[in-house]
Amino acid sequence: MSHALRIGIAGLGTVGASLVALLQQRKNELAVTCGRPIEIVAVSARNRNRDRGVDLSALDWYENPVELAEKAEIDVFVELMGGATGSADESVRAALSRGIHVVTANKALLARCGVELATMAEEKGALLNYEAAVAGGIPVIKALRESLTGNNVRRVYGIMNGTCNYILTRMEKEGLSFADCLKEAQRLGYAEADPAFDIEGNDTAHKLAILTTLAFGTRIAPDDIYLEGITNISIEDIRAAADLGYRIKLLGVAQVTETGIEQRVHPTMVPRDSVIAQVDGVTNAVAIESDILGELLMVGPGAGGNATASAVLGDIADIAKSRPGAQTVPVLGRPAATLEPYRRAQIQSHEGGYFIRLTVEDRAGVFAGIATHMAANGISLESIVQRPQSGREASSQTIILVTHATREDALRSAVAAISADGYLVGNAQVIRIERTKAD
Amino acid sequence: MSHALRIGIAGLGTVGASLVALLQQRKNELAVTCGRPIEIVAVSARNRNRDRGVDLSALDWYENPVELAEKAEIDVFVELMGGATGSADESVRAALSRGIHVVTANKALLARCGVELATMAEEKGALLNYEAAVAGGIPVIKALRESLTGNNVRRVYGIMNGTCNYILTRMEKEGLSFADCLKEAQRLGYAEADPAFDIEGNDTAHKLAILTTLAFGTRIAPDDIYLEGITNISIEDIRAAADLGYRIKLLGVAQVTETGIEQRVHPTMVPRDSVIAQVDGVTNAVAIESDILGELLMVGPGAGGNATASAVLGDIADIAKSRPGAQTVPVLGRPAATLEPYRRAQIQSHEGGYFIRLTVEDRAGVFAGIATHMAANGISLESIVQRPQSGREASSQTIILVTHATREDALRSAVAAISADGYLVGNAQVIRIERTKAD
Numbered sequence: 001m002s003h004a005l006r007i008g009i010a011g012l013g014t015v016g017a018s019l020v021a022l023l024q025q026r027k028n029e030l031a032v033t034c035g036r037p038i039e040i041v042a043v044s045a046r047n048r049n050r051d052r053g054v055d056l057s058a059l060d061w062y063e064n065p066v067e068l069a070e071k072a073e074i075d076v077f078v079e080l081m082g083g084a085t086g087s088a089d090e091s092v093r094a095a096l097s098r099g100i101h102v103v104t105a106n107k108a109l110l111a112r113c114g115v116e117l118a119t120m121a122e123e124k125g126a127l128l129n130y131e132a133a134v135a136g137g138i139p140v141i142k143a144l145r146e147s148l149t150g151n152n153v154r155r156v157y158g159i160m161n162g163t164c165n166y167i168l169t170r171m172e173k174e175g176l177s178f179a180d181c182l183k184e185a186q187r188l189g190y191a192e193a194d195p196a197f198d199i200e201g202n203d204t205a206h207k208l209a210i211l212t213t214l215a216f217g218t219r220i221a222p223d224d225i226y227l228e229g230i231t232n233i234s235i236e237d238i239r240a241a242a243d244l245g246y247r248i249k250l251l252g253v254a255q256v257t258e259t260g261i262e263q264r265v266h267p268t269m270v271p272r273d274s275v276i277a278q279v280d281g282v283t284n285a286v287a288i289e290s291d292i293l294g295e296l297l298m299v300g301p302g303a304g305g306n307a308t309a310s311a312v313l314g315d316i317a318d319i320a321k322s323r324p325g326a327q328t329v330p331v332l333g334r335p336a337a338t339l340e341p342y343r344r345a346q347i348q349s350h351e352g353g354y355f356i357r358l359t360v361e362d363r364a365g366v367f368a369g370i371a372t373h374m375a376a377n378g379i380s381l382e383s384i385v386q387r388p389q390s391g392r393e394a395s396s397q398t399i400i401l402v403t404h405a406t407r408e409d410a411l412r413s414a415v416a417a418i419s420a421d422g423y424l425v426g427n428a429q430v431i432r433i434e435r436t437k438a439d
Numbered sequence: 440m441s442h443a444l445r446i447g448i449a450g451l452g453t454v455g456a457s458l459v460a461l462l463q464q465r466k467n468e469l470a471v472t473c474g475r476p477i478e479i480v481a482v483s484a485r486n487r488n489r490d491r492g493v494d495l496s497a498l499d500w501y502e503n504p505v506e507l508a509e510k511a512e513i514d515v516f517v518e519l520m521g522g523a524t525g526s527a528d529e530s531v532r533a534a535l536s537r538g539i540h541v542v543t544a545n546k547a548l549l550a551r552c553g554v555e556l557a558t559m560a561e562e563k564g565a566l567l568n569y570e571a572a573v574a575g576g577i578p579v580i581k582a583l584r585e586s587l588t589g590n591n592v593r594r595v596y597g598i599m600n601g602t603c604n605y606i607l608t609r610m611e612k613e614g615l616s617f618a619d620c621l622k623e624a625q626r627l628g629y630a631e632a633d634p635a636f637d638i639e640g641n642d643t644a645h646k647l648a649i650l651t652t653l654a655f656g657t658r659i660a661p662d663d664i665y666l667e668g669i670t671n672i673s674i675e676d677i678r679a680a681a682d683l684g685y686r687i688k689l690l691g692v693a694q695v696t697e698t699g700i701e702q703r704v705h706p707t708m709v710p711r712d713s714v715i716a717q718v719d720g721v722t723n724a725v726a727i728e729s730d731i732l733g734e735l736l737m738v739g740p741g742a743g744g745n746a747t748a749s750a751v752l753g754d755i756a757d758i759a760k761s762r763p764g765a766q767t768v769p770v771l772g773r774p775a776a777t778l779e780p781y782r783r784a785q786i787q788s789h790e791g792g793y794f795i796r797l798t799v800e801d802r803a804g805v806f807a808g809i810a811t812h813m814a815a816n817g818i819s820l821e822s823i824v825q826r827p828q829s830g831r832e833a834s835s836q837t838i839i840l841v842t843h844a845t846r847e848d849a850l851r852s853a854v855a856a857i858s859a860d861g862y863l864v865g866n867a868q869v870i871r872i873e874r875t876k877a878d
Binding site: 032033035138139146148150151275277278279294295296297298306310317321329330333334 | 457461465468469471472473474570576577578581582585586587588589590712713714716717718729731732733734735736737738739740743745746748749750752753756757760761768769772773774777
């Protein structure tokens, strides 16, 4: 049996503690499967005295993770601290510059400087694995950078934030408001005290930026993402979607178009009969559409200490199974030096169907006005539902339109014209419809 | 750039021809991604003169695939002939005995002698990759043997035969009979002229046997599988299932139980709201339940020249990316020598819910008799539907029972007792219910 693979772990939160426990409990089994033992030799975390339910007494303790990465006698540095800058960044660079393999779950770091880190890793012959950074336990990184080699990917899209999907699922199933569901998600630990990063779509955007690079071979462009969160989704939208045969999901979508690559994160209507529409609660799902394989959809736990630790463990095992000197798999799917510049397709040129919910004053000519503006912008309608508003606003009506495929700028122009007419109560609600395989 | 990876391909049917075309068309792109060119140097097929739409003129042609495997100057032997014995078997052994890597899509060969081949490969330091052998383009082999390392798998189950799923989907959506849907599947090329291998469940069984070994680390046991095809599924079953909130799918299931490992292939009721219930037509799906990760579900094309070629290409690319001498990944998830004996759990000890459809004579006391036999065998009922039979058999009634979890032997004993009472018209229809994540 070969020599042990020596691991240093920086960050002992939920994921880190799970990982230490698993590596200790399954030591013998892992040694058989990987052909050599995996041994934790050093750890680093903020608080040495916290009880993490694991025995750290035999391990070298480093106050400073960067020092661990610089000095410890290790083969793999596992970064589980998080954060796009600071210790996480410095320690990963320190490890790579020594030619030490790195495993990380840090999507923010990769989104910010993944190309630079990939370049360092490839120059030094080190591996940089990060399966846990996107969609937790779902092996989407491996699918894109290994299984789909040779395929031209056309679109990758998915539910990549459990908090948002939990909220939307509860709103639909129980008829609760967004605010109530958010509170419930916070109570259950599915949402942070400050939930903005999740519900505004930023978390999904970081993950999408990484997938875009793997899918299309372009440089990571986390700032070139159209972003719209779920805070404006109302129970009325969800009900209207259901009536029309749709569910609303927060999707991240990256897609090749004639004008460049679209990256967008927004609430999206998906056909109720599609597989992805059935993905409920904190579960994640990622679909990859490519020219040889067709559509591959993967569904699984997107977060949680164990699911994330499982992905980290898989990354470590991949290194354990490879032999010294065996640099495999380019970090970002192709050598970092060969990544193409990212050419952004603006959201204005997006083409697709749209759901539009308008609350309008109940007076003559309103509907004709709406129809005229749609026609003037070349937008044809797939369905129209008009119903009286119940309750206190009985003098208003709700009109729901579903368009055939049209361009975003035409749609916006039509909505602006409708708004300018003065009969709208409140703002127009516009939700993009995403074509899925079941269409 | 390193030297080219030299490939020999035996078998130029749909998959082989797709693969040759892809390797030729995407030569430059693959060289960038893999860090070195992939070059086909030799091929073998039955008929040299057939037009396959690809240019083979620059390649060495071997009449005999075994000779190709024995003599060609290649790094990887790609076996796409199929068949559990004969040329496929001999040529794979010839290649491995030279220490040449093998990529194959041959589930029958692996089910029959996978452990032996894995042992040869590991002794010679060769890789044996076979992603295309199970569920076509879905990367389930990679998920089980790489991503889930360290996990204890509890159950793996899936829709792994497109022909059966196509037939069941059409029966449900269009209310057609099994025979009509089979004819339609044959007309469209989704079913063979002799469809027995698919519709009796044998094809699913081969794939399941491979997944069982990867999931549980036991020796491949293709003959220890409980097998029941879809030929007895009637439109009445599908309608009754729908009424109760279920769909019927042909599943292969491998599961750890107290008495051993169950391997079973049979028509199965799955909750209509579960993700796997939405998998329609020729699409495949595989779910893996493990203790760290939780449930991972993968959905994608299970057959077809391109989808299969995509998986083969991924396997070749994995070899291209690895460096000489870098033996990675044990063939069957752990070194072949460490695989445990397979301990079969008999179907009689299976525990689960059951759907039972009985056509009975319309006379007093029948229902009481049925209920008494169920109770006598300790079976409690979740739901009971009784409705008059329409049409010519108006003197009979249909009774549908859904049981809570019970043992198969208790269920069979109850059904035998009911049959012995003499009021059944025809045979009792019994369909197992599979718990899914959505339950």
